[in-house]
Amino acid sequence: MKRYELIVIGAGPAGLSAAIEAAKQNMQVVVFDENARPGGQLFKQIHKFFGSKEHKAKTRGFVIGEELLAQAEEAGVEVVLNATVIGLYREKEVCVMRDGQIVHYKGDNIIVAAGAAENMVTFRGWTLPGVIGAGAAQTMMNLHGVKPGERILMVGSGNVGLVVSFQLLQAGCRVVGIIDAAKRIGGYGVHAAKLARTGVPFYLSHTIVEAQGDDHVTGAVIAEVDDKWQTVPGTEKHLEVDTICIAVGLSPMSQLVRMVGCETVDDPGSGGIVPVCNEYGETSIPGIFAAGDVAGIEEASSAMIQGRIAGLAAAERSGYMDKDRMSRKFEEANGSLYQLRQGMFSHANKGRTDLTETDEGYPLSSCLLSKGYVDDSEITEFPGASYKTSGIHPVIECTQNIPCNPCQDACRIGCIKVGETITSLPEVKKDVKCVGCGMCVANCSGQAIFLVDEDYDDVHASITIPYEFLPLPEKGAVGTALGRSGNKLCPAVVSEVRAVKVMDHTNLVTMLVPKEFAGTARFIEFEEV
Known part of the structure; x- marks a missing residue:
């Protein structure tokens, strides 16, 4: 021995x-x-x-x-x-x-x-091929290079469900929806927001009723649940999917x-x-x-x-x-x-649904908690997104007290401040001029920072967004700008693409949009060829 x-x-x-x-x-x-x-x-x-x-x-x-x-x-x-x-x-x-x-x-x-x-939930058809855990989906994609499916339903809106959903998009899958029986999204809001602006819908207070198919998944039926977690008759919805991914803890x-x-x-x-x-x-x-x-x-x-x-x-x-x-x-x-272990996602706050404001006293976005994105009318209430100036400047759409401060370290001129407590909301310092290097955008783990220039020219504003999808667009590519909810806003033209080693595959895509959409356009979509 x-x-x-x-x-x-x-x-x-x-x-x-x-x-x-x-x-x-x-x-x-x-x-x-x-x-x-x-x-x-x-x-x-x-x-x-x-x-x-x-x-x-x-x-x-x-x-x-x-x-x-x-x-x-x-x-x-x-x-x-x-x-x-x-x-x-x-x-x-x-x-x-x-x-x-x-x-x-x-x-x-x-x-x-x-x-x-991984935990599992049971429902009619849950043993069909095509019902898998989120960890299994990650293994298939990120270790073996295999797409779990083409059209995916994600069950669970915690961090695992949100992170894996985004990785499914990166792998070329379509996430047709994220459902959760809870009334509030369970994971970080920045994870939900980067999904919402690509057009992924959230169905809160919903559960899965049935996986459809004979020898593999061909669809799913979901339904609303009431305050006692019981399905509400007549609220059933059919979703055309070939894979149901389970991320319920x-x-x-x-x-x-x-x-x-x-x-x-x-x-x-x-x-x-x-x-x-x-x-x-x-x-x-x-x-x-x-x-x-x-x-x-x-x-x-x-x-x-x-x-x-x-x-x-x-x-x-x-x-x-x-x-x-x-x-x-x-x-x-x-x-x-x-x-x-600090902030609204701390041990002490696990399971709480009564939080209504940040540690600084800003009201939590009800839209973010229920739909996955901060409403346009709410975003300017937060310190990172409220500052406007002539020329290029960062807009930080981080609205929850999560433990994270790479944006502060990334800004070599000290334009961004989080402070000693890493769960504090980031702020843009008014007395420091942004140089537009984009390192804050590339280093933000939640992809929640954008560089905006409302006065790019007489007609256009420029918006630099984090972009982690392939293929990368080329300068001059024409697409459609999407809002925070994934809604189509206006035509957008790519004016610059930055993909350098120091940014570690978080590429920066700058798009030009009409001035009136400077505060709302946050993603660009291209037609599939």
Whole structure:
């Protein structure tokens, strides 16, 4: 039986971060993962992360995965793949299935970072081919280059449903609608808004009734639900789809911590049954830790910090760090985690539907919460979108307190201010002149910043938008400008396309529109050839 000072179960963001931190303290570390490649969900995530620079903000998930793998190799972490941990025992012994054989290992410390599993809902026809989870859709698109379908219905408006819906559009699929039984969109408003302006409709207070088809999905029936979550007769709608994608939440994979006898609690705010942990992630059994989604569903940025803390705690427990050094490192990491847990999407606010204003006192957009976009009449109430001046200037349509500040760091002349609290709404500083470099547009993880020049010439305004679709339009291309709701506004002509390496595939497309549409045009659509 081989012995390690630390055994990590799961090679996702939490597990790799834990292993790296412990190995840096000279611990002997092994990571077991059941998959054929490490990185967990990171390699499916082609979008840019939120947070601040220390949280890997504006970096795409798969790039973070590559960085973690390189750091693990440099630190001497042993990563064992195609290795399924099927048993965990109080003596800190694990049973691992490898190549059809069960192998026993002993650890001085164990960190369980097993992640989470997708939830499913049942309805008539839910077992038909073509009903898939959002994670499966991401795997097909972003790992294997396969379109999940042509016409997709997304069930669930949380961040997963919104992010995957946008990636479906990027893959060339059509998202015919996003439905949710709740009355309010569950994910970040900026994610919803970038979908709405492409024309994707939202159906709130709706549920799926039936997947239609004989041997595969050929359509879907949805219907409204009342305050008791019951379908309302006579409200059924038929949607022509070939794929139904389910994104109705995640459940912690807590089987191993339950198997070993750790104290657990059923916490809906954390996604289900989770182990009771102290501030370092240590469970009720000394030397057994939990980190990442297995300890409570959060974003990958939080999982990485939790992993680091657990790795440090394991190192301190084994004598590789003194208490003072551990305390300093913990305070630094915990402070970073605290930042991510602020704002309207914080732990404390999970499940709340009574929030009516931002931390600064601005009324939340009711249109954004119910339809996916901020109404034209509401947008100028927010500090990032209220400032107008002659010449080019940024318009920041970020209207919720989400943990993110890359726009502030991206502006080399200090035109944009978020402040020390990364959940604060961004503002455009009136005493600093924008130079039109576009780095704020390219670096915004929510694609919520636009450069506008109302006085481009006597007739036109110019609007620079973030653009992550292929093929890229060419200068002179004629399209149709769309509003925040995806409504067709007016003809638009592409005057410039910027696609440079430093912008990391968030290309900048500048379109010219009649002056009267300067405050409303936010996307450009081209006819399919």
